[in-house]
Amino acid sequence: xxxxxxxxxxxxxxxxxxxxxxxxxxxxxxxxxxxxxxxxxxxxxxxxxxxxxxxxxxxxxxxxxxxxxxxxxxxxxxxxxxxxxxxxxxxxxxxxxxxxxxxxxxxxxxxxxxxxxxxxxxxxxxxxxxxxxxxxxxxxxxxxxxxxxxxxxxxxxxxxxxxxxxxxxxxxxxxxxxxxxxxxxxxxxxxxxxxxxxxxxxxxx
Amino acid sequence: xxxxxxxxxxxxxxxxxxxxxxxxxxxxxxxxxxxxxxxxxxxxxxxxxxxxxxxxxxxxxxxxxxxxxxxxxxxxxxxxxxxxxxxxxxxxxxxxxxxxxxxxxxxxxxxxxxxxxxxxxxxxxxxxxxxxxxxxxxxxxxxxxxxxxxxxxxxxxxxxxxxxxxxxxxxxxxxxxxxxxxxxxxxxxxxxxxxxxxxxxxxxxxxxxxxxxxxxxxxxxxxxxxxxxxxxxxxxxxxxxxxxxxxxxxxxxxxxxxx
Numbered sequence: 001x002x003x004x005x006x007x008x009x010x011x012x013x014x015x016x017x018x019x020x021x022x023x024x025x026x027x028x029x030x031x032x033x034x035x036x037x038x039x040x041x042x043x044x045x046x047x048x049x050x051x052x053x054x055x056x057x058x059x060x061x062x063x064x065x066x067x068x069x070x071x072x073x074x075x076x077x078x079x080x081x082x083x084x085x086x087x088x089x090x091x092x093x094x095x096x097x098x099x100x101x102x103x104x105x106x107x108x109x110x111x112x113x114x115x116x117x118x119x120x121x122x123x124x125x126x127x128x129x130x131x132x133x134x135x136x137x138x139x140x141x142x143x144x145x146x147x148x149x150x151x152x153x154x155x156x157x158x159x160x161x162x163x164x165x166x167x168x169x170x171x172x173x174x175x176x177x178x179x180x181x182x183x184x185x186x187x188x189x190x191x192x193x194x195x196x197x198x199x200x201x202x203x204x205x
Numbered sequence: 206x207x208x209x210x211x212x213x214x215x216x217x218x219x220x221x222x223x224x225x226x227x228x229x230x231x232x233x234x235x236x237x238x239x240x241x242x243x244x245x246x247x248x249x250x251x252x253x254x255x256x257x258x259x260x261x262x263x264x265x266x267x268x269x270x271x272x273x274x275x276x277x278x279x280x281x282x283x284x285x286x287x288x289x290x291x292x293x294x295x296x297x298x299x300x301x302x303x304x305x306x307x308x309x310x311x312x313x314x315x316x317x318x319x320x321x322x323x324x325x326x327x328x329x330x331x332x333x334x335x336x337x338x339x340x341x342x343x344x345x346x347x348x349x350x351x352x353x354x355x356x357x358x359x360x361x362x363x364x365x366x367x368x369x370x371x372x373x374x375x376x377x378x379x380x381x382x383x384x385x386x387x388x389x390x391x392x393x394x395x396x397x398x399x400x401x402x403x404x405x406x407x408x409x410x411x412x413x414x415x416x417x418x419x420x421x422x423x424x425x426x427x428x429x430x431x432x433x434x435x436x437x438x439x440x441x442x443x444x445x446x447x448x449x450x451x452x453x454x455x456x457x458x459x460x461x462x463x464x
Contacts (some may be wrong), residue, residue, distance in 0.1 A: 024267070025276060032267045036260060045250035060259055067266035071276035072286040079288025086285065134249035153243040154250045160291075185242050 013038050017077030025070055032070070036063070039081060043088050045154040048131075049138050049146055050092040058095050062088040082161035085151060089165060137184050144168075145180030152177045378413030 017038045023031035040059065047055035047062075065087050073083050138146050144166075151162040151173075162177070163170040270276060377399045403412035 027271050027276065029264060029267060029271075033260065033264055036263055037255060040255060040260075041251040042247075045247075048250065056256065056259065060262065063259075063263040064266045067263055068270045068275055069286070070267070070270065072283060073288070074282060074286060075288030076290070079290070083286065083288045131249050131252045134246050138246065138250070149243075149246070150250070153247045156247075161288075181242055184246070188242070 014077030017080055021080045039084050042155040043084055046150045047088055047092055048135050049150045051095055054095060058091050062091040081155055082157055082165055085155050085165045137187060141180045141183060145176045148173050148176035149180040375416055378416055
């Protein structure tokens with residue numbers, strides 16, 4: 001479980017994406033726009049999880065690099081997601097290095113720490129899972145789990161691709177994604193949000 | 206809601222992100238399972254309007270790169286840009302690998318044949334047997350003392366002074382592990398001999414280790430003697446020692462049976 005629903009979203013458009021990328025590599029600007037629109041939402045979501053509010057800027061940097069290096073890329077639609085995610089991640093890490101802050105210490109996380117309990121039963125949370133709240137939840141996870149969840153679920157990478165982006169073994173990433181989702185589910189459960197939030201932050205199991 | 210406001214104040218965190226959340230809708234959803242949760246998360250995180258300005262900038266960058274020829278496929282590919290599926294990438298590699306392996310095996314095969322020929326008729330039945338399981342065992346490797354396995358002098362000796370098949374035993378020992386893992390061919394004659402010589406399948410490892418030690422000692426002596434000139438007397442004593450081991454004896458017996 002947990003794996004079935006994660007990446008089919010990405011895969012449904014992978015064929016289209018692959019074709020668009022191939023045409024873009026031949027110089028078709030409209031095709032590049034198609035690829036951009038297919039990839040950008042997931043990429044931006046991933047970057048929001050990494051750098052919070054700076055995601056738009058970092059994504060912009062990443063896309064400049066993607067646009068420049070497009071001729072070097074080899075692969076299909078799924079591969080393009082992985083390639084772009086890798087570039088975005090490098091830009092994000094550069095950004096964080098410049099800021100000299102860890103990704104864990106984002107504004108999102110601060111919000112998460114102080115979430116009031118009574119409003120946070122999973123029923124209410126699920127009903128209104130806004131972008132910001134979802135990101136708060138993900139940001140509350142240990143870094144490796146948060147990234148694994150974002151890459152698998154939001155960017156739509158399969159396990160091996162996510163592992164390659166992160167430079168880890170596929171098994172480790174699969175486990176991290178699974179644990180992250182499980183932890184999120186329990187966190188969405190009544191009181192789960194506040195009770196163990198602060199004490200477990202940053203821990204990686 | 207109050208808590209949220211105050212938290213934003215305290216932490217200096219971004220307030221409007223928290224404002225947009227609307228957690229007040231009452232509802233009764235079942236507990237989320239991770240797959241559903243993934244869907245929800247993805248929908249939520251990926252949501253939001255596409256920034257038209259950002260897209261324009263990216264497309265401008267695309268045009269600029271294209272027009273200055275940056276998109277022409279570069280001659281040397283960086284591995285980090287290669288996201289083709291594993292098997293596609295591997296197929297390219299495997300042609301090379303296969304060729305290298307083929308060339309290597311031809312070269313080694315030639316050496317092996319030459320070694321058999323030079324060893325003379327006395328080794329015929331050994332040579333035939335050796336040809337089967339371990340072609341690589343006949344590679345001449347450097348000076349005798351440094352050679353981990355068989356060395357050229359050892360081969361040359363074989364034909365004349367080694368009626369037993371101690372070296373075959375070594376080869377079998379080496380091959381035994383890998384064959385055992387595959388669960389194949391353990392019933393073939395050569396393996397049966399090895400097992401028999403060791404006194405049972407469970408003893409093969411110990412037996413092989415023993416053989417290995419013995420061989421190392423011999424090689425040390427041989428290395429010293431061999432550098433000057435392979436003389437007969439030390440070889441003879443070693444040979445008799447080797448043939449006393451249960452392995453050699455059993456091997457010889459069964460071989461004569463097989464013949």
